[in-house]
Amino acid sequence: MFALGLRKQRSGNPDQARRALKARVRQVLHLTDDTAVSISHAHCAAPICTEPQTTVLLFVPDRPTLSLHIDKPPEHVGDADILHAMMRAASQHVG
Helix, strand or coil: CCCCHCCCCCCCCCHHHHHHHHHHHHHHHCCCCCCCCEEEEEECCCCCCCCCCEEEEEEEECCEEEEECCCCHHHCCCCHHHHHHHHHHHCCCCC
């Protein structure tokens, strides 16, 4: 219930922020054209959450889908955030 009061207003165009992040993810992770990238973001409903979470899904042919979670809105995600989320996701898929 308190999370609603703690949400920060986003500035700018959310669609534009997602498109820019998608291009950034492709560049930072050196993805090929056959990898599909999906960007979404949502506000966590748990009381401990204060920021929206961005989810990046990577659909690589013949591989399990990778889900990257970043506790920032798309317009605030940087290269280091992308790499850190990728390392966390990859470590969860290791045997």
